[in-house]
Amino acid sequence: MFNAFERKIAARYLRARRGERFVSIIAIFSLIGIALGVATLIIVMSVMNGFRQELLSQILGLNGDIGVYGAGAPLTEYDAMAGTIRGIKGVTGAFPIVQGEVLLSGPQGGAAGGIARGITPDGLKQLPTVSKHVVAGSLDDLTGSDTIAIGGSLASQFGLSVGSQITLILPQGKATVIGTIPSIQSFRVVAIFQTGMQQYDSSFVFLPLGAAQTLFQQPNTATQIQVFVTDPDHDDAIKQAIAAAFPTQTLNVQDWRQNNDSFLAAVTVEGNVMFLILTLIILVAAFNVISSLIMMVKDKARDIAILRTMGASSGAVMRIFLMCGASVGVLGTLIGFGLGVTFCAYIDQIRQFVQRLLGVKLFDPTIYYLEALPAKLDWHQVTEVLVMSLLLSLLATIYPSWRASHIDPVETLRSE
Structure with missing residues (x-):
């Protein structure tokens, strides 16, 4: 040219x-x-x-790819439902959680709002955002009714370490003859994680599933079932399979796009x-x-x-x-x-x-x-x-x- x-x-x-x-x-x-x-x-x-x-x-590593919720009510047969979902092709994990907002208070005073999540030991190990970023303690010790895992920023804010006590306050509390009394319970820190995402490290805490059910007064129920899949970008077929697996129940099945659309x-x-x-x-x-x-x-x-x-x-x-x-x-x-x-x-x-x-x-x-x-x-x-x-x-x-x-x-x- x-x-x-x-x-x-x-x-x-x-x-x-x-x-x-x-x-x-x-x-x-x-x-x-x-x-x-x-x-x-x-x-x-x-x-x-x-x-x-x-x-x-970070979001998917903590919240899963798909969430299965009850329509207007918590899930009761959550163990059986999680087992059925795990059998669906393309699903790599499914486990129940109980979640709610709490007020966190340290032993030296001070308070901060946070989110407490009750989860099974196997379920917590499948959360890579948490399980791969433990900087102190061990998630294996997260058992019983008084143990808790907290974020590194929250530990720094309250001056906590493994073995310290942290108090969770539930504003809804218990109804008594003299009115509603806030539910207050202390937990022993057994693990500290550092995800690298400030929002999670400063506000999320994890409890054993049974302890969370007791704290939130939801015995034998779960807030949702978190589901992990092999290909989050193509999960529509899995969502349909989950809904078809429970034809007698009205479920709300949402994927990560719907939960984070904004x-x-x-x-x-x-x-x-x-x-x-x-x-x-x-x-x-x-x-x-x-x-x-x-x-x-x-x-x-x-x-x-x-x-x-x-x-x-x-x-x-x-x-x-x-x-x-x-x-x-x-x-x-x-x-x-x-x-x-x-x-x-x-x-x-x-x-x-x-x-x-x-x-x-x-x-x-x-x-x-x-x-x-x-x-x-x-x-x-x-x-x-x-x-x-x-x-x-x-x-x-x-x-x-x-x-x-x-x-x-x-x-x-x-x-x-």
Whole structure:
């Protein structure tokens, strides 16, 4: 498509001589703008993908892929139901839980709202968010009627360690002749977990199933049955199979999408908006390519006229300037790609370095729920960014190249 003569002339025009530095500087700024736009877009989209993946993995690792609830009433035959659900193809685990809101109080005073969840020992071991992140004690000791597992942030807040006592207060309490008395019960800490998600580490506590049933005054019942499946993205058939397995019962079967629909919708909208906003950076850089090429064409008008008189066709002149502009776009895109991928690979190390350098906390887990800055490269998105950048850069070269190819050599040389 481009012969040796055209490539040589284009390369010559990209190397500025004395008196042509201004045009070259504009081209360099155009290249930097495209590189920064591509890198920023790759980094931001990767961080958003990382946030989505980490939050979903934490949510699913604690709440399961599918929840089976009773229609307006707690589940009574929960053991038999869990056994039936575990026999369905594609189900990797099913276990009952009892859950409710409580007020948590430490031995030194202070209080915080939280969620107490009663669960079986086997069920707790199937929660990877908790079972794989125990930092003190053991989940094997979570037995009896007075043991509890708490999050690391909650332990730090109340100054608790394994063996400490924590009090759970149930506002609903018990009805007596003198009124409702809050239900208060103390538990011994046997395990402390650190999931890395601030929301869970500061508010979730786990009890043996029987202890939770006693605390919430729900004997022989369960709030729901948590179900884990092999492929959470394709669980519709399993939901239908669960409903069909209990034809005489009215159940509410919800998957992780229904339970987190507002979160998923917000992440999707934010991702689309950020993509559009950051695309403007590349678009602005593409306009810089247009301006630099127009100035180059104006500066090289005499050279173009001489090339035309020597036999160069208008198509050859157009291809020369197309190469000049496309070279800036391609090189800027490749540099931006390298910067973006490298930054994503070392993003948390970069964050820690900047924090130490500036002495400020850039990523507060109490706000962002995660203790590390995640980044996940989606190569499909990266490809879209690269193609878009190259396309915009190419489109930016068309008009100046067309103008160069239509310069009249006679009029140009006459005015010299």
